[in-house]
Amino acid sequence: MNQVQDLLNNSLVIAIIVGFLVGTIAARIMKQSFSFLGCLIVGIVGGLIGSFLLKELEGVGINVKPNTPMASLIIGIAVDVVGAMLLLKIVDIAKK
Numbered sequence: 001m002n003q004v005q006d007l008l009n010n011s012l013v014i015a016i017i018v019g020f021l022v023g024t025i026a027a028r029i030m031k032q033s034f035s036f037l038g039c040l041i042v043g044i045v046g047g048l049i050g051s052f053l054l055k056e057l058e059g060v061g062i063n064v065k066p067n068t069p070m071a072s073l074i075i076g077i078a079v080d081v082v083g084a085m086l087l088l089k090i091v092d093i094a095k096k
Contacts, residue, residue, distance in 0.1 A: 019043035022077060026084035030092075046084020053086075054079050 020036065023043030027034050034042060066072045 022080040025081050030088045042084050046087050047080040050079040050083025
């Protein structure tokens with residue numbers, strides 16, 4: 001039981017770090033500025049949008065299955081950044 005709790009805690013820390021990283025990258029690309037919490041929210045929601053987009057691409061026939069864990073991480077972050085950029089663009093259009 002202790003090992004499961006440690007794994008959950010580590011996964012949560014990694015999710016926060018990756019979410020913040022994705023939000024920060026997307027905000028810089030879109031030339032916007034957010035606080036830590038804003039970048040985290042943008043990164044997490046962008047990650048959800050990105051994973052949805054990746055599943056749709058696989059449904060169309062584009063298969064993205066890397067062989068190594070590092071390639072998987074890089075592709076995952078790239079897809080999440082695209083999702084976060086899409087989120088920021090939608091919010092920008094909604095403001096106008």
